[in-house]
Amino acid sequence: MYKKIAIVTGAVKGIGKSIGKQLSNDGFFIIIVDIDETGANKIIETIGKDGSQFFRCDICNAEDVTKLYEMVFETYGRIDVVVNNAGIIRDNMIWKMSKEDFDFVVDVNLKGTWMMCKEAAKIMREQKFGKIINIASRAWLGNNRGQSNYTASKAGIVGLTRVLALELGKYNVNVNAVAPGLIDTPLTRALPEKVMQRLIEAQPTKKVGKTEDIANVVSFLVSEKSNFITGQIIHVDGGRSIGSTIF
Numbered sequence: 001m002y003k004k005i006a007i008v009t010g011a012v013k014g015i016g017k018s019i020g021k022q023l024s025n026d027g028f029f030i031i032i033v034d035i036d037e038t039g040a041n042k043i044i045e046t047i048g049k050d051g052s053q054f055f056r057c058d059i060c061n062a063e064d065v066t067k068l069y070e071m072v073f074e075t076y077g078r079i080d081v082v083v084n085n086a087g088i089i090r091d092n093m094i095w096k097m098s099k100e101d102f103d104f105v106v107d108v109n110l111k112g113t114w115m116m117c118k119e120a121a122k123i124m125r126e127q128k129f130g131k132i133i134n135i136a137s138r139a140w141l142g143n144n145r146g147q148s149n150y151t152a153s154k155a156g157i158v159g160l161t162r163v164l165a166l167e168l169g170k171y172n173v174n175v176n177a178v179a180p181g182l183i184d185t186p187l188t189r190a191l192p193e194k195v196m197q198r199l200i201e202a203q204p205t206k207k208v209g210k211t212e213d214i215a216n217v218v219s220f221l222v223s224e225k226s227n228f229i230t231g232q233i234i235h236v237d238g239g240r241s242i243g244s245t246i247f
């Protein structure tokens, strides 16, 4: 019998990589899911040596997602945890945003997460255990200009999380979301310095979060300590969801 199995999407870098590392320390075998194959070997050494496997899967491709779950269930016979972390941004004011950039962001962030949840639900409902964690964003609250596509996708994830908690609760499957604020990752490092400074200024705590801040909360939500928590959106954002201190 294998130890507990956790699938983590977008685990090659950023927040997903930290989640993978943390859950590996917590004793899970990690299925590292990503479209980025270049860093895959290195990542296996970082995330749970001898305790992880890389699987290339584009979460917006239904065939890839089906193959992923078939492989995991046939090989390991169980799926304890799914962390839907993979996500992208394509920011612009709505009058300049292309339909392609809207579709792309909603496809990856929302439809991809929905497809991952659907396959997880089929298995977890049957096995009568499981925990799904969806990584949303503090932006779901709708207080970022230039993110109409991203906000729509993340607000969708919040709604999806709540409905799935209702649908799966009686099968002993908990579904929660974590909504990160400003976190230091390759995604935010790509932002212009001026934008980053302004974002930090707006933070009540005047700090950028670390990927480990998110991983710690995920670790709690997949542990037995959180068994009575489902359908919740946990903001991990240095207080930014309360409001901005400059706007």
Ligand SMILES: NC(=O)c1ccc[n+]([C@@H]2O[C@H](COP(=O)([O-])OP(=O)(O)OC[C@H]3O[C@@H](n4cnc5c(N)ncnc54)[C@H](O)[C@@H]3O)[C@@H](O)[C@H]2O)c1
Binding pocket: 009, 010, 011, 012, 013, 014, 015, 016, 033, 034, 035, 036, 057, 058, 059, 060, 085, 086, 087, 088, 108, 112, 135, 136, 137, 138, 179, 180, 181, 182, 183, 184, 185, 186, 187, 188
């Ligand atoms: N960094 C932040 O400040 C922040 C804030 C709020 C929410 N988030 C959310 O946290 C999550 C991770 O963000 P990050 O900053 O670590 O991003 P990142 O860009 O550093 O890493 C994202 C990973 O997802 C993978 N990925 C992208 N599209 C994919 C697809 N279609 N299928 C499979 N894998 C795919 C990428 O290859 C990459 O490894 C995202 O959902 C993001 O929206 C991040």
